[in-house]
Amino acid sequence: MEVTDHLDDRSGERPVGQIRPCYSRPNPLRSEACQKGYLRLGEILMGHSDSASALAKLRAQGLRLNGLRHQELRYTGQRVNGRGANGHGKNGQGAFKAEFLTDVLTGLQASPKSLPSKYLYDERGSRLFDEICLLDEYYLTRTEDQIIKQYAQEMADQIGPGVMLVEYGSGSSTKTTALLNRLAEPIAYVPVDISREHLGRTALSLAAAFPQIEILPVCADFTQAFSLPVSSRLPTHSAVFFPGSTIGNFQRPAALAMLEQIAQLCGRGGGLLIGIDLQKEVLALESAYNDARGVTAEFNLNILRHINRELAGNFEKNQFEHRAVYDGDENRIEISLVSCCQQQVAVGEETFLLEEDEAIITEYSHKYTIEGFASLAAEVGLTLRRSWTDDKQLFAVLHFALLS
Numbered sequence: 519m520e521v522t523d524h525l526d527d528r529s530g531e532r533p534v535g536q537i538r539p540c541y542s543r544p545n546p547l548r549s550e551a552c553q554k555g556y557l558r559l560g561e562i563l564m565g566h567s568d569s570a571s572a573l574a575k576l577r578a579q580g581l582r583l584n585g586l587r588h589q590e591l592r593y594t595g596q597r598v599n600g601r602g603a604n605g606h607g608k609n610g611q612g613a614f615k616a617e618f619l620t621d622v623l624t625g626l627q628a629s630p631k632s633l634p635s636k637y638l639y640d641e642r643g644s645r646l647f648d649e650i651c652l653l654d655e656y657y658l659t660r661t662e663d664q665i666i667k668q669y670a671q672e673m674a675d676q677i678g679p680g681v682m683l684v685e686y687g688s689g690s691s692t693k694t695t696a697l698l699n700r701l702a703e704p705i706a707y708v709p710v711d712i713s714r715e716h717l718g719r720t721a722l723s724l725a726a727a728f729p730q731i732e733i734l735p736v737c738a739d740f741t742q743a744f745s746l747p748v749s750s751r752l753p754t755h756s757a758v759f760f761p762g763s764t765i766g767n768f769q770r771p772a773a774l775a776m777l778e779q780i781a782q783l784c785g786r787g788g789g790l791l792i793g794i795d796l797q798k799e800v801l802a803l804e805s806a807y808n809d810a811r812g813v814t815a816e817f818n819l820n821i822l823r824h825i826n827r828e829l830a831g832n833f834e835k836n837q838f839e840h841r842a843v844y845d846g847d848e849n850r851i852e853i854s855l856v857s858c859c860q861q862q863v864a865v866g867e868e869t870f871l872l873e874e875d876e877a878i879i880t881e882y883s884h885k886y887t888i889e890g891f892a893s894l895a896a897e898v899g900l901t902l903r904r905s906w907t908d909d910k911q912l913f914a915v916l917h918f919a920l921l922s
């Protein structure tokens with residue numbers, strides 16, 4: 519299967535392969551893509567509230583969608599808030615940096631000081647996080663994997679036949695294979711990820727492994743609203759798969775907004791299969807975020823390197839210590855970087871004073887009970903249908919349905 523990334527022509531990024539043409543005639547909307555006769559659906563979607571209105575306009579212009587066979591890959595590369603969804607398009611690069619700077623300055627001006635956790639995940643941070651997932655102390659990933667493996671058939675039955683399965687933060691889609699293998703007549707699988715490179719590779723191998731399922735990758739920041747791609751066959755419903763307990767990294771209002779966004783994306787009859795980390799004794803929780811090898815500490819400190827590199831910061835990594843403590847009132851692990859001394863740091867043109875022992879919060883990781891999370895989800899109309907846990911009740915995977 520050939521996949522061509524035309525985005526590379528404009529952004530100077532490395533190609534991840536080739537993309538199948540979505541349209542068979544040059545499109546007047548993009549001259550560069552026109553010359554090649556190809557256009558990505560993401561470009562078509564620009565300026566349209568949804569794919570249906572974009573497609574209607576194109577049809578009116580005499581353009582036609584190529585009939586795609588199951589083995590073919592459509593690349594939707596959606597735009598998020600007017601910038602390249604991965605933050606690295608030509609214009610996206612500048613916008614991404616401006617947003618990064620604003621977020622960092624806002625966080626450092628706040629009391630207590632904080633930095634948005636999404637900036638932990640540059641390339642090195644993502645690699646360190648992958649390492650965390652393999653640590654003995656970090657039970658979350660392997661426990662969720664084991665639950666999904668053990669109950670994949672029940673989960674697939676619960677999701678139901680004819681689904682368009684949408685995975686948030688799909689990465690290498692490792693957890694999805696067990697589900698895709700067991701779903702009854704799945705129509706399409708939509709991996710959503712901010713990393714285009716990951717998406718391209720994953721989509722290709724999934725398309726080869728599951729020729730009966732249409733693979734429709736979407737490059738997007740799933741914390742922002744985006745619309746679903748149109749599959750060539752009509753699904754009976756859509757279901758979001760959101761593993762990894764990433765929802766725990768959102769504070770309550772943001773978690774609710776996220777659930778609301780999922781409910782809107784799926785619509786009535788839709789579903790949500792989500793992983794959450796459960797409340798447990800403090801020692802096990804704190805050990806998971808204070809591993810003996812110091813990988814989590816390095817992951818946390820890496821945000822300072824990221825800021826120094828991208829925003830002309832002058833953080834001295836050695837002047838900060840990693841801290842991860844459980845707050846029993848808020849039911850969350852609070853991860854921070856603690857200043858070892860009184861010091862002044864600069865980010866771009868701005869300077870900030872840090873007192874000795876002053877903490878910069880970099881991440882929260884909320885721990886739930888099944889009932890607590892179910893009542894949160896109920897606020898946006900998601901009804902708990904089934905839950906699965908491991909023997910020690912460390913982690914849970916929940917299935918919700920959107921009944922009305």
Ligand code: AVI
Pocket residue numbers: 650658762763764765766767807814881882883
């Ligand atoms: C991605 N997220 C679910 C992880 C967690 O456990 O909250 C992030 C993490 N931070 C430090 N270790 C893991």
